[in-house]
Every structure is written in C-alpha cells, then in structure tokens.
Amino acid sequence: MLGLGLSTATAVRVANAHGRRDAVGVARAGWVGAGLVFPSMIGATLLLALAPEWVVGLYSDEPDVRALALRLMTITAWFILADGAQGVLTGALRGAADAVMPTLIAGVSFWLVGVPLCYGLAFMAGWGAVGLIWG
Numbered sequence: 554m555l556g557l558g559l560s561t562a563t564a565v566r567v568a569n570a571h572g573r574r575d576a577v578g579v580a581r582a583g584w585v586g587a588g589l590v591f592p593s594m595i596g597a598t599l600l601l602a603l604a605p606e607w608v609v610g611l612y613s614d615e616p617d618v619r620a621l622a623l624r625l626m627t628i629t630a631w632f633i634l635a636d637g638a639q640g641v642l643t644g645a646l647r648g649a650a651d652a653v654m655p656t657l658i659a660g661v662s663f664w665l666v667g668v669p670l671c672y673g674l675a676f677m678a679g680w681g682a683v684g685l686i687w688g
Contacts, residue, residue, distance in 0.1 A: 567648030
C-alpha cells in the first residue's frame with residue numbers, strides 16, 4: 554500500500570510539473586518518488602526476510618498454511634523492492650502522460666512472459682505455489 558500511495562503521489566507531482574512545462578520539476582518529482590520508495594521497500598523486504606514467522610503469524614495459526622506461507626513469504630521478500638520501484642516509476646510515467654508504451658510493455662511482459670512462466674514452473678515443473686511466486 555505504501556508503494557501504491559507513493560506511486561499516486563509521484564504521478565500527481567510529475568503531472569503538475571509536466572503541466573507547467575517544467576522539465577527539471579518532472580525529473581525531480583520522479584526521482585524523489587523513486588528515492589522515497591526504496592527505503593520503505595527495503596524495510597518491508599528486511600521484515601519479511603528476517604521475521605517471516607511473525608508476519609505469517611498475523612494471518613494464520615494453521616500449521617499447513619503457515620508452512621506454505623513461510624516458503625512463499627521468503628521468496629516474496631526479494632521481489633518487494635523491484636515491485637515498489639516499478640509502481641512508483643509507472644506513476645511517474647503516467648503523470649508525464651507517457652502511458653501507452655509502458656502499458657504495452659507491461660501487458661506483453663505479463664501475458665507473454667509471466668503467465669507462461671508461472672504455468673510452466675507451477676504445473677509442468679511441478680513446483681506448485683512456489684512456481685507461481687517465482688514466475
């Protein structure tokens with residue numbers, strides 16, 4: 554949620570600068586958003602990497618659910634930083650009215666790379682839920 558909020562704030566700040574035709578302001582707003590997301594995502598990454606039992610314990614006491622969630626949480630921890638950065642930088646592009654090409658790239662990446670990779674790892678390689686997360 555923090556990444557989403559920073560993405561929205563970055564989009565607004567970039568759009569305001571873009572509307573003023575302030576190229577320096579556009580760049581500054583984008584880089585400030587990216588700079589703010591990294592410390593927060595690093596904090597979340599460290600929390601999930603160093604204390605996954607505590608985080609999983611907030612959601613379930615069921616042993617089977619906890620065992621699977623711990624495996625998935627450890628993998629997920631390593632994607633948080635990239636996901637937060639992607640979200641904020643997408644917001645910056647949206648604010649600069651540059652959304653067509655990034656949307657096409659994201660769509661192709663998701664549907665032509667991500668979905669087949671998830672399917673292949675989860676079902677063909679037999680990795681199950683772990684394959685979905687890695688994909």
